[in-house]
Amino acid sequence: MQDIRLRAGAAALLSLAAFTSITGAAVVFIWWLIFSRPLLVLTKMRMVIPAIVLIAFFGLVLELTGGGGISYSLRMIVIILIGAWVYAGYRQGEFLKLGTWLFGRKTGFDLGLVAEMGMQSLEMMVSDFSTIRQAQELKGKHVGLRSIVPAGSILIHGALRRADETAELMAMRGYTNGGSYCPVFETPVRDVIAGIAALCMGIIAFIPVSEFFILYH
Amino acid sequence: MKISLKGLQAVRGDWSLSVEGVFTEGIHLVSGDVGSGKSTLALVLAGLLAPSSGTVEREGIASAMMVFQFPEFHITGRDLESECRAWDVDPANILSAAGLAGRKTASPHELSRGELKRLVLACVLARDYDLLVLDEPFSSLDCTEKERLCSSLSGRRKGITIIFTHEQACFPRVHRIWEISGGMLHDRGRLPSAIGRWDHAPAVVKNLIAQGKVPENISQADLLEAACRT
Numbered sequence A: 001m002q003d004i005r006l007r008a009g010a011a012a013l014l015s016l017a018a019f020t021s022i023t024g025a026a027v028v029f030i031w032w033l034i035f036s037r038p039l040l041v042l043t044k045m046r047m048v049i050p051a052i053v054l055i056a057f058f059g060l061v062l063e064l065t066g067g068g069g070i071s072y073s074l075r076m077i078v079i080i081l082i083g084a085w086v087y088a089g090y091r092q093g094e095f096l097k098l099g100t101w102l103f104g105r106k107t108g109f110d111l112g113l114v115a116e117m118g119m120q121s122l123e124m125m126v127s128d129f130s131t132i133r134q135a136q137e138l139k140g141k142h143v144g145l146r147s148i149v150p151a152g153s154i155l156i157h158g159a160l161r162r163a164d165e166t167a168e169l170m171a172m173r174g175y176t177n178g179g180s181y182c183p184v185f186e187t188p189v190r191d192v193i194a195g196i197a198a199l200c201m202g203i204i205a206f207i208p209v210s211e212f213f214i215l216y217h
Numbered sequence B: 001m002k003i004s005l006k007g008l009q010a011v012r013g014d015w016s017l018s019v020e021g022v023f024t025e026g027i028h029l030v031s032g033d034v035g036s037g038k039s040t041l042a043l044v045l046a047g048l049l050a051p052s053s054g055t056v057e058r059e060g061i062a063s064a065m066m067v068f069q070f071p072e073f074h075i076t077g078r079d080l081e082s083e084c085r086a087w088d089v090d091p092a093n094i095l096s097a098a099g100l101a102g103r104k105t106a107s108p109h110e111l112s113r114g115e116l117k118r119l120v121l122a123c124v125l126a127r128d129y130d131l132l133v134l135d136e137p138f139s140s141l142d143c144t145e146k147e148r149l150c151s152s153l154s155g156r157r158k159g160i161t162i163i164f165t166h167e168q169a170c171f172p173r174v175h176r177i178w179e180i181s182g183g184m185l186h187d188r189g190r191l192p193s194a195i196g197r198w199d200h201a202p203a204v205v206k207n208l209i210a211q212g213k214v215p216e217n218i219s220q221a222d223l224l225e226a227a228c229r230t
Helices: A004-020 A022-035 A038-044 A048-065 A069-088 A094-138 A145-172 A189-206 A209-216 B038-045 B080-086 B091-097 B113-125 B143-154 B203-210 B220-227
Strands: B002-012 B015-024 B026-032 B053-059 B064-067 B131-135 B160-165 B176-181 B184-190
Touching: A004 A022, A004 A069, A004 A094, A004 A189, A022 A069, A022 A189, A038 A048, A038 A069, A048 A069, A094 A145, A094 B064, B002 B038, B015 B038, B015 B160, B026 B038, B038 B064, B038 B131, B038 B160, B064 B113, B080 B091, B080 B113, B091 B113, B113 B143, B203 B220
Parallel strands: B015 B184, B026 B160, B026 B176, B064 B131, B131 B160
Antiparallel strands: B002 B015, B002 B053, B176 B184
């Protein structure tokens, strides 16, 4: 989806639908298979598979100890897939567009800017994490809990320092709040179809299945 | 002890780097513009990045280390003492050498980037690696520290040391100069004859050559000796 308004709206609706019930998760998964270009998403977002494995593991533990773990895992996995689809389609500047369109040139612009900076920071953190792992391997520190803590510490310190530097630079350049940005969106037909399909999936997820059969008969 | 790079290519999108060459024991300087592919080649030589094609053959190299441009990537300790121990070096000696004596309980994150760079370089140079790859080792250092680093590097007698830099002021005594330009690694040869073929040579070196005073090497002492030659 090129239009961030449709993508964000569909993602919010589909996530809610998937979280509500197993039926919701199932229909959202079907939507994901049809409209998200799954192979592209999975190859671009390599952390998706490990995240799914982790959720499945905790779901299994929950199922064995208290029950309900499998349902929880399946719903969460579908939400992760939706999140991966949103992130894989991200283009620089589109959250600024969305924020300004939703809440205007003052608050909306600021919120969009924060989201953009967050996304930029996330990309840098992914790249930094790979370098940290290489540096740790050189020092003979292999992957494990002991190496995750210092890596996390470096990433957080780095992100905070960058945020500080960016804030200072923006202040020096005279930024106080808001902007004069006029967002322009492109909405291809495929986006509209995918958006309508997401809406249908949401309706199916929120209306009990038995109601369909009553209407049918 | 050597590293042979045969028909090596590193490709990233439209950008590519072709490399052919042999790095033998001694100190090698690889210069090139920002974005020319120095860090990519450094990662390949350190064995941290697989080339798109070609081979990297290592002979007689039992230990390898690479120092990244940004020293914070190397941090694994909670304080400076444990950081030194993580490098398997004596904290008292290293902290003193890095000008950080008395700060052994400080967190590495409290240090400025320059201080942290000094610490990481002191830890690395205290050990004898068969292969030492340094990516922009002079960045974040002031002139005094650059000079100190140059004399430490010039003193390395064993192993292969490869310095990737676009530095234009301070250099250690090196054995061979390489340059990356136009997507290729060029071997400019051994010193002093390499100096005349060195496109990225600093202005001071080019001026000396223009005056017919070709320095023996590229360290400050060598440049000074050439400049004072009558």
